[in-house]
Amino acid sequence: AVVSTQSTGKEWLTSTCTTHGWQHTSSPLVWRELVDRGGAGTYLGGWDDFKKMAEHWYNYTDKLEDGKVKDISSENKTGYEQDKAASVKAPIKPINISLIGAAQPIAYQFLPLLFNSCFKGTHLAITLHDLEEHKDTLEGVKMELDDCSWPELHSVQITHCIKQAAINADYFIILDPLDNKSHPDRFQLVKAASQLYRDIATAIKSDIKPDAKILINGYKACLGGMLLKHYGITCDNITVVLTLDEQRMRAKLAKQLSVMPSDVSGITVWGNVPVHHVASTAIGSVRCHEGAITGPGTYNKTITEAVNGENWEFSNVHTRDDRDQDIFVKSGRSPDMSSALAVHRHLVSLVTGSPNTTMGCVSRGQYNTTPGHVFGFPVTVSESGEVSVVEETVGEKLQKIIELQDKQLSAEMRIALGECDDVEHALQHVEVTLWNILKDPPTKKVLEMKEAERVAKEEAERKAAEIRAKEEAKRKAEEEAIRKAEEEAAAEAAAAAAAAAAAEEEEEHDYDAED
Numbered sequence: 001a002v003v004s005t006q007s008t009g010k011e012w013l014t015s016t017c018t019t020h021g022w023q024h025t026s027s028p029l030v031w032r033e034l035v036d037r038g039g040a041g042t043y044l045g046g047w048d049d050f051k052k053m054a055e056h057w058y059n060y061t062d063k064l065e066d067g068k069v070k071d072i073s074s075e076n077k078t079g080y081e082q083d084k085a086a087s088v089k090a091p092i093k094p095i096n097i098s099l100i101g102a103a104q105p106i107a108y109q110f111l112p113l114l115f116n117s118c119f120k121g122t123h124l125a126i127t128l129h130d131l132e133e134h135k136d137t138l139e140g141v142k143m144e145l146d147d148c149s150w151p152e153l154h155s156v157q158i159t160h161c162i163k164q165a166a167i168n169a170d171y172f173i174i175l176d177p178l179d180n181k182s183h184p185d186r187f188q189l190v191k192a193a194s195q196l197y198r199d200i201a202t203a204i205k206s207d208i209k210p211d212a213k214i215l216i217n218g219y220k221a222c223l224g225g226m227l228l229k230h231y232g233i234t235c236d237n238i239t240v241v242l243t244l245d246e247q248r249m250r251a252k253l254a255k256q257l258s259v260m261p262s263d264v265s266g267i268t269v270w271g272n273v274p275v276h277h278v279a280s281t282a283i284g285s286v287r288c289h290e291g292a293i294t295g296p297g298t299y300n301k302t303i304t305e306a307v308n309g310e311n312w313e314f315s316n317v318h319t320r321d322d323r324d325q326d327i328f329v330k331s332g333r334s335p336d337m338s339s340a341l342a343v344h345r346h347l348v349s350l351v352t353g354s355p356n357t358t359m360g361c362v363s364r365g366q367y368n369t370t371p372g373h374v375f376g377f378p379v380t381v382s383e384s385g386e387v388s389v390v391e392e393t394v395g396e397k398l399q400k401i402i403e404l405q406d407k408q409l410s411a412e413m414r415i416a417l418g419e420c421d422d423v424e425h426a427l428q429h430v431e432v433t434l435w436n437i438l439k440d441p442p443t444k445k446v447l448e449m450k451e452a453e454r455v456a457k458e459e460a461e462r463k464a465a466e467i468r469a470k471e472e473a474k475r476k477a478e479e480e481a482i483r484k485a486e487e488e489a490a491a492e493a494a495a496a497a498a499a500a501a502a503a504e505e506e507e508e509h510d511y512d513a514e515d
Contacts, residue, residue, distance in 0.1 A: 094123035094154040098165040100200070101175035103134035105333075106217075108141060109340035110175075115150040117344070118351040123154035129165040166204035169212050171347065174200065176218025180321060187415065193220040194227060194416035201231035210235055213350055213385060217241040217343050222272050222360050223412050225374030229362070230417070239350065239387060240360025242269035242376050243342035244335075248323060253286070257306050263288045264303070268378040269358045270398070271405030272412075273320075353383040361387045367399070369406045 017024050020031070022043045030050040033041030044053050054060045097114065099107055107128075114124060126145065128138045138158045145156050159165050166172060178196065183189035208214075214237060216224050221240040228238060246267045254261040266284035284303040327335045349357050360376045363369040366389045367377070378390040394402070414420040 092123050092154060094125040095119060095170050096125045096127065096168045097171045097173065098127040098129060098169040099173050099175065100129050100162065100165060101177055102128035102141065103130040103137040104175055104177060104336075106175055106336040106340050106343070109336045110343055111141070111145065112148070113340065113344040114347075115148075115152050118348045119152055122152060124152050125154045126156045127165045127169070128156065128158050129160065129162055132160040135160070161203075162200060163203045163207055166207045166212075169208065171213050171215065171350075172204070172208060173215045173343070173347070174217070174224070175343075176216060176221060176224060179219040189220065190223070190412050190415045193223055194418075197224045197227035198231050201228045201233050205232035205234075208233065208235070212237065214238045215241060215343070215346060215350070216360075217339070217346075219273075220412075222374045222376070222409060223416060225360065225362070226372070226409070226413055227416060229372065229374075230413075236362045237385075238362060238374060239346070240273065240374055240376070241343050241346045242273055242358050242360055243345045244339055245269045245273065245320060246358050247338060247342055247345075253284075253303065253307070257286055257289050259286060259288050265356055266303075266378070267358065269376045270402055271376050272409045273360065273376055349381045350385045350387075353385070354379075354381045356390075357381065359387060361389065364389075366391055367394070367402050369402065370410060373406060373409050375406065375409070 013024065013027065013029060016022075016029065020041060020043065022029075022031075024043075024045070026046060028046060028050075030044040030046065030053075031041045032044055032053070044050055051062045054062065099111070101107060102111075111126070114126075128141060130138055135158070142156045142158055145153060176193075176196070178189060178192050180189065183192050212235070214225075214228070214233070214235070216238070217240075218224065225238045225240055246269050247261075249267050250261050250264045253264050253267075257264075264284065264286050268284070285300040286303055286306045287300045289301060289306050324335055327333070346359065348354075349359070357379060358376060359379050359381075360374050361379060363371055363373045363375045363377075365371045369375050378392065379387050380390055381387050411420070
């Protein structure tokens with residue numbers, strides 16, 4: 001049976017009749033043909049002619065009325081059209097992820113993390129961007145992505161035009177290659193960041209979607225976000241990856257407190273990353289910790305309580321530079337694995353939401369920071385990816401560090417924009433104050449008071465322990481004296497009994513002798 005729509009039926013009927021030399025003007029057209037044996041076919045005619053052929057050759061009489069036959073024909077036609085419509089696949093609308101700096105080792109570690117994770121069940125169109133000199137590296141990465149045959153992978157394209165990478169991007173991820181190794185001179189590093197982010201902003205500002213999310217990972221990521229805004233990126237969907245510093249502190253705390261890293265939460269990375277001592281436990285908590293106060297698995301205590309001291313991080317956490325250098329000395333590689341995981345965890349928070357994480361985002365004046373600065377805060381992320389700063393009460397010392405880092409960002413911005421060419425003049429006062437904050441009289445006085453309280457508490461506990469030890473020693477000495485007295489009394493009693501027995505035996509012996 002050949003089913004045709006009304007729009008194409010007449011044309012098909014004319015063509016078929018012309019090909020076979022038949023004359024027929026209405027539907028249906030019936031002919032008999034042994035398809036698998038060749039032949040031109042035998043013309044039968046219309047429906048009535050078909051019924052006569054069936055009656056003559058097969059002794060079959062059709063009892064269907066003409067109206068019923070038409071109903072069946074209409075039903076077949078409707079079913080055909082529905083099947084044809086269902087066979088046409090709906091166009092796939094993939095999530096577009098553009099990766100800037102995709103030839104770097106961190107990108108090679110990051111890309112596999114995209115699959116079987118927060119994007120499971122969707123399709124990903126990935127754009128790899130880097131300089132043309134890295135063309136072969138990008139081609140190799142593309143070949144490996146194709147070879148992995150992930151079900152989510154819709155397409156992979158390579159481009160050396162950052163403008164092209166921005167078109168249709170839902171997530172625009174910048175893996176900033178600048179660091180203290182590529183630019184040991186601080187002034188040149190800031191200047192290089194200025195050039196990089198100016199070029200990016202100029203290229204993408206007219207093509208990036210208003211709702212696209214821009215992620216930045218790198219040493220000058222906060223400054224980079226501010227430069228993007230300065231050079232024309234109007235959206236506030238700019239976030240900076242701070243998760244590497246958070247991961248490191250969480251791992252160190254977990255080891256010290258003998259808990260799993262997942263038991264530690266609320267670590268916040270403040271300010272201008274990666275500046276020394278920005279990760280803070282001020283509003284963090286820990287569960288499953290065995291301490292003086294212990295509760296069920298759902299019981300949380302503050303990290304300050306668990307480590308028995310404030311500002312634990314100031315003497316226990318390495319700077320990012322120091323940690324990176326230690327890893328490089330041991331392995332000969334940069335920490336690309338942990339850095340890639342940090343970028344992925346940041347992305348997961350934006351895709352699925354998070355009630356408690358830390359990111360760099362555009363400030364609106366929270367914690368007395370400058371509005372418009374891209375600054376590290378504690379945040380929540382909605383299921384739609386909207387980032388909101390969590391405002392908590394912080395200590396005087398931490399608040400002062402936040403304000404000083406805000407000033408540091410202002411100074412770096414002035415250098416980047418060419419408003420100040422003397423890096424020492426721009427940053428020295430801020431950084432000297434930042435790194436010597438303990439010399440600040442109000443803060444120092446408070447810390448000295450707390451230190452005195454801690455020393456007094458430790459001294460009292462030591463004296464109490466000495467008293468308990470003396471009492472325990474006295475108790476043990478008394479118990480020992482009682483034990484010895486009891487042993488001596490028992491020995492004397494035994495000796496007396498033995499003497500009495502010996503005397504009695506002697507008397508019996510003398511009596512026997514007299515007899």
